[in-house]
Amino acid sequence: MKILVTVKRTIDANTKIRVMSDNSNVDLNNVKMALNPFCEIAVEEAVRMKEKGDASEVLVVSIGDKACQEQIRTALALGADRGIHVETEASIEPLNVAKILAKVVAEEQVSLVILGKQSIDADNNQTGQMLAALTNMPQGTFASEIQIHGDKVQVSREVDSGLQTVELAMPAVITTDLRLNEPRYASLPNIMKAKRKPLVMTTPAELGVDIKQHTQLLKVEAPAERQAGVKVASVAELIEKLKHEAKVI
Template identity: 60%
Template sequence: MKILVAVKRVIDYNVQIRVKEDGSGIVTENVKMSTNPPDDNAIEEAVKIKEAGKATEVIAITVGEEKSQETVRKALAVGADRGIHVKAEGIIEPLAVSKILQKIVEKEKPDLVFMGKQAIDDDCNQTGQMLSALLDWPQATFASKIDVKDGKLEVTREIDEGLETIEVNTPAIVTCDLRLNEPRYASLPNIMKAKKKPIEQINASDLGVDITSKIQQIKVEEPPKRQAGIKVSSVAELVQKLKNEAKVI
């Protein structure tokens, strides 16, 4: 069984992002970048499945500019076998990413495709579902537990009401929740070994898919600062205001 894992390079979750003054986007120059956190869970799960003898190969793939390769390299350092970097500049919308992944899936023929459930930059939460639509594969989204069975996966999904368990036949797409596992650290010797693992580079333009943006970003701004309200003089007044003015209790 072959598992393809899609990873994305995003601004590190600890970095306080800054909106560009001209409203054209977010400042990314000289900002610490990292792998999108739930993508780390996706890699970890794939590697665990391989370690359990249920998969033969884990391939990490990313779509993005030259430096996105670092994300694939990190995946290789925690156990992926080889990498693919599809080179593309600028904002690539989830629909375009899923079309690119579709091409790679057709070529690599994996049994499973894993990825994080959502990227912490655009917060779209679309790519996995879109890819499964394009491939007409089952989709097990927001997975917090995966059991690999013969030709099938039993997946526990995090939903608003609690947990849902579904069974999907392979080939299938799984999008991973942060609760799925605890990603391992890349050890120093493994980082060195990862430097020798192959990363295939492909130009997005050579895949024959249209990746032009269909959504125009008109402006990006800071959220409006919340204004201070009023001070109340007593608990009774507070409760009365919550009941009759704010109508929240």
């Protein structure tokens, strides 16, 4: 069984975000970039499946400029077997990503596609669902547990009311939630091995996908800074402030 995992280059989750002075976008100058945390969980789950003997190969795909190869190599160091870099300088929307991935899925004949449920930059949470629709594959989103049973995959997914378990016939699309696993750290030997693993480059045009923009970014604003709180000496003072200053009781 061949598994395809998507990886995205995003701002490191521990980095404080700055907005450009003209509010046109986020300032990426001298900002540390990393593998999207949800994508890291997806890579870890695919590698675990291979270690258990449920998968024969783990293929990682990233879409973007040349810098994306850093995140592909990170995924290879974590245990993936080979990578595909779909190089483009264009701004990629979820629908464009889904169309590109659909072409890769068809060419590679994968049995399972695992994606992070969302990226921490745009937070769209759309690509997995769009890919499932375009390829007519069943989907299990927000997965907190995945089990392979022959040509079926059982997914426990997190919903508002708790957990829902669905069984999907492969090929299928799965998106990962935070509680699915704890990603490993790449060891130095595996980082060195990753440099020698195959990485193929292609473009959207070579895959037959025309990049189209369906949305327009008008303005980016930083969230309003929270005001400092105050300390009170007694419960009576707290109630007084809640009544007359905050006016919540």
